[in-house]
Amino acid sequence: MHATEPTTEPGAAATATVLDVRAVPAPVLAGLRRTDDAGRPPETVDAGPGGHPLRCCLTRARPGDRIVLLSYAPLLRWAAETGCDPGPYLETGPVFVHAEPCAGHPGGWPEGFHGGPRVLRAYSAGGRILGGRVGAPDELPAIAAELLADPATAVLHVRAVEFGCFLHEVRRG
Numbered sequence: 183m184h185a186t187e188p189t190t191e192p193g194a195a196a197t198a199t200v201l202d203v204r205a206v207p208a209p210v211l212a213g214l215r216r217t218d219d220a221g222r223p224p225e226t227v228d229a230g231p232g233g234h235p236l237r238c239c240l241t242r243a244r245p246g247d248r249i250v251l252l253s254y255a256p257l258l259r260w261a262a263e264t265g266c267d268p269g270p271y272l273e274t275g276p277v278f279v280h281a282e283p284c285a286g287h288p289g290g291w292p293e294g295f296h297g298g299p300r301v302l303r304a305y306s307a308g309g310r311i312l313g314g315r316v317g318a319p320d321e322l323p324a325i326a327a328e329l330l331a332d333p334a335t336a337v338l339h340v341r342a343v344e345f346g347c348f349l350h351e352v353r354r355g
Contacts, residue, residue: 199327200355205287220253240292248281268309
């Protein structure tokens with residue numbers, strides 16, 4: 183289980199929504215490091231000066247880190263777990279991860295991970311997009327709590343505004 187944290191919406195008292203922030207799980211990464219969700223081997227990437235958002239531990243790459251770029255379909259495993267069929271909403275996109283297993287995400291909202299505005303995309307239990315919101319890094323936990331307060335929302339994806347890439351998942355705690 184992932185660590186969670188209560189959130190506070192702007193102008194409101196603490197909400198009852200507890201967030202379960204999830205990086206790409208280690209067992210999933212073990213398979214993706216061999217063959218990704220596009221059926222290809224991962225691509226080794228030079229971390230350069232660092233800064234690439236790593237979906238394995240929800241940190242940013244540091245200079246000298248060994249990282250890979252691979253294709254990941256975030257709804258694929260969630261759909262298998264829940265029994266839904268996301269149909270055309272089953273997207274595959276690029277993500278950076280450590281080349282070798284790391285300690286993973288310790289839980290809670292990933293501080294310092296979000297360098298700019300992000301899109302929080304809400305999905306129904308049937309795997310369909312319900313809508314979403316854009317927010318600055320300091321607004322994201324409150325927006326996530328607000329979206330998850332809607333009983334129609336089953337899961338959230340946090341995505342980059344500039345590329346649309348999946349960053350991490352958020353569920354109710």
